[in-house]
Amino acid sequence: MFEQRDSPYPQLKKTHTMARLGRPWTDHKPPPAAPVWSVIEGLGSYYILLAAIELDIFDVIDRTGPTRVETLSKETDSSTYHLRLLLDAVVALGLLDQFDDIYQLNDTAKRYLLTDGPASMAGLVAVAPGPQTNWACLADTVRSGRVASPIENDRAGFYVPLVEGTFTTMYRCAARSDLKLGYSAMSSPRILDLGAGGAPWAIAVLERNSTATAVVNDLPIVIDVAQRKVVQHGVADRTEFLTGDFHQVDLPADEFDLVILGHVCRTEGADGAIDLIKRAFAATRPGGRLILADYFVDPERKLNPHAVLMAATMMASTTRGAGFTHQQFAGWIRSAGFEALRVIEPIGFQQQIVASKPREGQ
Numbered sequence: 001m002f003e004q005r006d007s008p009y010p011q012l013k014k015t016h017t018m019a020r021l022g023r024p025w026t027d028h029k030p031p032p033a034a035p036v037w038s039v040i041e042g043l044g045s046y047y048i049l050l051a052a053i054e055l056d057i058f059d060v061i062d063r064t065g066p067t068r069v070e071t072l073s074k075e076t077d078s079s080t081y082h083l084r085l086l087l088d089a090v091v092a093l094g095l096l097d098q099f100d101d102i103y104q105l106n107d108t109a110k111r112y113l114l115t116d117g118p119a120s121m122a123g124l125v126a127v128a129p130g131p132q133t134n135w136a137c138l139a140d141t142v143r144s145g146r147v148a149s150p151i152e153n154d155r156a157g158f159y160v161p162l163v164e165g166t167f168t169t170m171y172r173c174a175a176r177s178d179l180k181l182g183y184s185a186m187s188s189p190r191i192l193d194l195g196a197g198g199a200p201w202a203i204a205v206l207e208r209n210s211t212a213t214a215v216v217n218d219l220p221i222v223i224d225v226a227q228r229k230v231v232q233h234g235v236a237d238r239t240e241f242l243t244g245d246f247h248q249v250d251l252p253a254d255e256f257d258l259v260i261l262g263h264v265c266r267t268e269g270a271d272g273a274i275d276l277i278k279r280a281f282a283a284t285r286p287g288g289r290l291i292l293a294d295y296f297v298d299p300e301r302k303l304n305p306h307a308v309l310m311a312a313t314m315m316a317s318t319t320r321g322a323g324f325t326h327q328q329f330a331g332w333i334r335s336a337g338f339e340a341l342r343v344i345e346p347i348g349f350q351q352q353i354v355a356s357k358p359r360e361g362q
């Protein structure tokens with residue numbers, strides 16, 4: 001009998017092969033270390049992509065076409081030695097292709113990493129994790145229950161680049177959701193977009209329905225982004241702006257056909273999310289609909305790691321942010337008075353709960 005013991009590569013020991021012993025060396029095989037390595041390398045992977053974006057690598061290759069490191073180091077004013085190692089790492093991450101020392105954009109880079117790619121996330125990479133200093137002291141945050149630099153200390157400083165960075169994705173999502181929501185066919189719909197950011201939802205509806213009008217809410221300074229975007233998209237004449245805290249601003253009762261809560265609930269904690277849903281209900285006209293977009297945590301915490309990690313990101317950098325499950329949101333939405341709930345996913349990773357306010361007499 002062999003004793004049960006650990007070994008770095010048990011399966012590689014020649015003397016322990018099936019052929020020699022007639023059975024595996026041991027029935028206990030330690031689990032691979034790959035999950036731990038993948039986490040350790042996660043930090044480096046993030047900074048490798050961030051550096052490639054900061055150096056404009058993707059946009060430069062788009063301009064030059066497939067090219068060698070020497071050209072890229074001239075174009076980006078970088079050390080050839082260091083740049084080659086960075087580029088190879090970007091290739092290893094699957095975000096660039098390489099063939100015979102020639103680097104070229106692959107489909108992922110063209111779609112997501114070019115500044116003006118059709119689904120560009122280039123502006124999002126730097127801001128999506130929240131203030132990076134908060135990650136370095138995460139254990140302190142968990143121990144003390146206090147975040148060192150919560151985003152609430154400088155909301156405009158955090159949200160202006162964030163909503164610029166998320167606009168392309170959220171706009172694509174809002175535009176695609178017409179297939180499920182049919183807002184382009186509605187007659188003179190009124191839209192309320194609370195915490196609108198660059199107003200991707202309001203803009204998508206206004207562009208696809210020339211009879212629609214919108215009220216767009218956000219905090220001072222952040223709302224400037226929405227003001228700029230509605231002009232760029234040619235829908236400023238049908239947009240009103242309501243500047244201020246979405247928990248406080250006056251909202252007309254029973255007015256809106258579509259009320260959007262787009263990725264605003266998870267920073268507010270359970271009480272704040274419930275308050276926003278109640279306010280949305282009061283502002284929705286009977287027969288109108290709520291659209292609540294978020295990253296919904298699954299009960300197992302394994303089926304949608306993206307949402308669970310987003311919840312941890314909230315914990316790391318907000319005073320009361322969290323992640324909520326479909327069930328939690330559904331309970332709050334029903335308690336507020338909405339009915340006929342359904343979940344739509346117009347583009348990958350982007351889900352919304354859609355619910356209706358009952359018509360009078362129902």
Ligand SMILES: C[S@@+](CC[C@H](N)C(=O)[O-])C[C@H]1O[C@@H](n2cnc3c(N)ncnc32)[C@H](O)[C@@H]1O
Pocket residue numbers: 155159163166167170194195196197198199200217218219222244245246247261262263264293
């Ligand atoms: C994650 S962004 C979502 C933006 C947009 N709704 C979307 O789906 O792309 C959250 C937005 O909520 C806004 N916000 C945060 N707290 C707010 C508050 N108390 N009152 C109004 N807006 C707020 C932020 O400024 C930011 O624009």
